[in-house]
Amino acid sequence: MTPPKSPSQISVVNRLQQLDLRQVGLPLVVILMIVFFTFKSDVFMTPGNFQNVGLQAAAIACVAFGQTFVILTAGLDLSVGATVALVSVVSAMVMNDRGPFVGIVVGLLAGVAVGLVNGLVITRLRVAPFIATLAMLSIVSGVALNLSGGTPVVGLPKSFTSLAYSRLLGIPVPLVLAIAVLILAYAVLRFTRLGRYIYSTGGNSQAARLSGINVRSTQLAAYIICAALAAIGGLILTARVASGQPTLGSDLALTSVAAVVLGGVSLFGGRGSVLGVAVGVVFVTVLANGLNLLGVSSYTQMMVIGVAMILAIAADEFISRKSRTRQNPS
Amino acid sequence: MAEALSAIHVTKSFPGVKALEDVSLELHAGEVHALIGENGAGKSTLISILAGATRPDSGEVKVAGHAVAFDSPGTARRHGISTIFQELSLQPWLDVASNIVLSNEPSLKGARQLLSRRQAEHVAQLALDRLGARDFSARTLVANLTSAQRQLVEIARALAFGAPVIIMDEPTSSLPSRDASRLLEIVRQLRDEGTAILYVSHRLDEVKTIADRVTILRDGRNVRTELIDNLTTGQMIESMTGRRVDHLFPERSSHVGEVVFRAKNLTKKGAFHDVSFEVRSGEILGFAGLIGAGRSEVMRAIFGADRFDSGHIELDGKTISVHSPREAIAAGISYLPEDRKEQGLVLDLSSRENMVMAALPRFSALGLVRGRQVRSVTAAMGRKLGVKGDLNRPSLTLSGGNQQKVVIGKGLISHARLLIFDEPTRGIDVGAKYEIYALIHELAAQGVAIILVSSDLPEIMNVPHRVIVMSDGGMHGEFVHPELSEEAILSAAFSAFTREQGAA
Structure with missing residues (x-):
């Protein structure tokens, strides 16, 4: 018989258990990748390339952080890419008419509206998230294409487009924005009631309901947050391409889910951290950037990202099965 | 005595079943009121209505004498009703403290949305100490606990909530006896402090020692409510089953080969x-x-x-x-697991499909299942085992005892x-x-x-x-x-x- 453990012993053991391979694995891979690309490419370790990676990461990060909220509730948002396109077109059109500030606000509101519809369709009409957001992907893309007539909206105010390349304390503004979103998302998920309810809804929704949590409004909130953060990503991308693009971000659904899952968030909901997702975003962008510098075609990159996702999930399954049998012999 | 929670003329039907018919139950402050009955007698439905998880078709629920309409378990909790459900309702990926304060989180001063971690751990630890739970801490991840430990967490949650009414559905079913007797002690303490406790249990000896009054349900009706001292265990069993039970155990057969x-x-x-x-x-x-x-x-x-x-x-x-x-x-070799819901049955499949699951090769040709053979074999097995319920419907719809019979049928069909x-x-x-x-x-x-x-x-x-x-x-x-x-x-x-x- 094992002697009863004292609470302090337990918390040490606990921390060791929580600090499992999953949390150490990906950062390690990212570091190895950076070392590899540094040796393989002369350009990789230059300030110019750093800024480039940062800019790329910023938009993906915002979308992926939003996706994290939804996936933590055991949901999924496939419409994030279409949301980005809609926000891009709407904000560009309004901006050309009413100036950057109004354009940004209306763009964000358009994003929130998509999230609201997603959330209502899922919580009120009880359509499964996968189907609901897949359908919304189609609808929202259609709206974006209709509004823009299928062509880019050009001639955006210089004051807006220059944001993409200006700096705050030496850091590109989009990256500052993404980091702010990260800090905020972390704080909400970790320190607020809403955050706790999001984890509970995904961890065991029946239990959450019986505990007195309003599961449906928690889900609704997650979809709205997701779309709002996607909208921020959309604005960053719009500024970078200096136009409203109805086809912007078409690969973001895959990329954001990849970053979230690689970052250790369970697709079944209830577990994972947005910090892990940040590492997932770094992984995805550094991988793409490094492969670009090595002259690997973007088609091949798609294959690499897909393989990386499968490997990450397989490794995750493997590790959690190992740790389960270790803790619980039955 | 003050009436804490009552169900008045409550009726509830589910498709094909009348779960409760005109049931009334009064729970007083400062009493332990046992609710007993066979599976399928309507206990779970009654609890579910009192806990706000199910709405009655007719009849009403009163809290402290005032009629209330519970539209969700959250509403019931806000009315001071804390329920320990038998299906453990914990968050596996949150730690013990977060589970104990879930939906009732202490917040930082002046910021209702921000959680106070320190306060949460404090509250949780107090409740755990009271239960004598020493082999895990407030910071342990619930996923790492055994089912007995989870049961304790569930109980700690009701304690920490400090509700005037606590509904306990089989709280000792997975507890080792040391913890069970400790729990009974706490139930007594709570009662003496004026808490109203509705105590559901299959363990009649336990009911006999802990309860002040008992309500017995049978087939969705309230058969009787009595002071516990006026009933013998035998009388309770008779009221539950509606027939005399002389032998609790059948005779052993003597032929061992x-x-x-x-x-x-x-x-x-x-x-x-x-x-x-x-x-x-x-x-x-x-x-x-x-x-x-x-x-x-x-x-x-x-x-x-x-x-x-x-x-x-x-x-x-x-x-x-x-x-x-x-x-x-x-x-x-067939194994009928302890946890029939998680390991023994696919609850969403029909009982028929469950029974032949382990023996499908015998019931199929060229990869196609022989439907007629399956139907005749499972129907015979259902009769043999006395399964009450429709074999064509998901096993989910059967009571626990009948689910167990389906599991046994599965073992038998696999020879x-x-x-x-x-x-x-x-x-x-x-x-x-x-x-x-x-x-x-x-x-x-x-x-x-x-x-x-x-x-x-x-x-x-x-x-x-x-x-x-x-x-x-x-x-x-x-x-x-x-x-x-x-x-x-x-x-x-x-x-x-x-x-x-x-x-x-």
Whole structure:
């Protein structure tokens, strides 16, 4: 018989258990990748390339952080890419008419509206998230294409487009924005009631309901947050391409889910951290950037990202099965 | 006495079933009110209505004398009703403290949305201390707890919430006896402090010791509400079943034949060691011991669900090796797991499909299932086992006892030579228990070798021919009927621990 453990012993053991391979694995891979690309490419370790990676990461990060909220509730948002396109077109059109500030606000509101519809369709009409957001992907893309007539909206105010390349304390503004979103998302998920309810809804929704949590409004909130953060990503991308693009971000659904899952968030909901997702975003962008510098075609990159996702999930399954049998012999 | 919570003329139907018909129940402040009845009598529905998880078709719920309409469990909680559900309702990926304060989180001063972690841990630790839960802390992840520990967390949650009304649905069903008696003590304390407690249990001895009053449901109706002292256990059983129960256990059959199954020196590091035994045709071999003594682990290893490190097993005199449940079933070993909902049945499939699941190769040709053969075999099995309910509907719709019969049917249809029952009557009411014992005896009489793992002392005393007691992974005694005694079994069950303490 094992002697009863004292609470302090337990918390040490606990921390060791929580600090499992999953949390150490990906950062390690990212570091190895950076070392590899540094040796393989002369350009990789230059300030110019750093800024480039940062800019790329910023938009993906915002979308992926939003996706994290939804996936933590055991949901999924496939419409994030279409949301980005809609926000891009709407904000560009309004901006050309009413100036950057109004354009940004209306763009964000358009994003929130998509999230609201997603959330209502899922919580009120009880359509499964996968189907609901897949359908919304189609609808929202259609709206974006209709509004823009299928062509880019050009001639955006210089004051807006220059944001993409200006700096705050030496850091590109989009990256500052993404980091702010990260800090905020972390704080909400970790320190607020809403955050706790999001984890509970995904961890065991029946239990959450019986505990007195309003599961449906928690889900609704997650979809709205997701779309709002996607909208921020959309604005960053719009500024970078200096136009409203109805086809912007078409690969973001895959990329954001990849970053979230690689970052250790369970697709079944209830577990994972947005910090892990940040590492997932770094992984995805550094991988793409490094492969670009090595002259690997973007088609091949798609294959690499897909393989990386499968490997990450397989490794995750493997590790959690190992740790389960270790803790619980039955 | 002040009325704390009451259901008045409550009626509730589900498709095809009238779950409750005109049921009234008054729960007073400062009383422990037991709610008993067979499975399917309507206890769960009544609790669910009182907890706000289900809305009644008619009738009303009153809190402290005022009619309220609960539209969600959240509303009921806000009215001071805390429910410990039998289906454990914890968040596996949150730690103990977060679970205990869930939906009632202490917040930082002046910022309602921000959580106070320190306060949460404090509140949680107080509740855990009160329950005497010392082998895990407020920071332990719930996923790492055993089911008994989770049950304690669930109870701690009700304590921390400090509700004037607590509904407990089978709170001791998965607790080891030490924790169970501690819980009963706390229930008494709470009652003396004025808390109203609705206590649902199948353990009539427990009801007898803890309750002040008892309400008995049968077939969705309130049969009687009485002071507990006015009822004997026998009368309670009669009211629950609607018939006289003279014998709680069927007679043992006497025909024990050849050795069917033999285990030799089974050892798995950290789980069990040197386990050797044999079971004969027609024999019921009991496995007693404390929860966590390694009994289920041994059974799972025999069934190929887990590996063992050394030793071997024989069936009909031949050494066999099973690496998976699939191979075990093919060899003639069936295991009816303790957790029938998680491991025994696919609840969304029909009972028919569940019964033939383990024997599909026999029921199919060229990969297609022979529907007619399945229907006739399962219908016969359903009749034989006395399954009450529609075999074509999902097993989810059956009561616990009937689900257990479907699991047994699954074992029988797969032509088992050795049937292992792991806690077959946990959470099953008295009447259905008898039927299950009768089935076990009948199977034995047909020549099947049976292993019965049970933590229920009366059951282990009265059903098997022979009992092996396990303690801390090892065999610590073997008793043959009629030399079985409670004292002997209990002292053997604790022997590994007393010895260790003696040495230390």
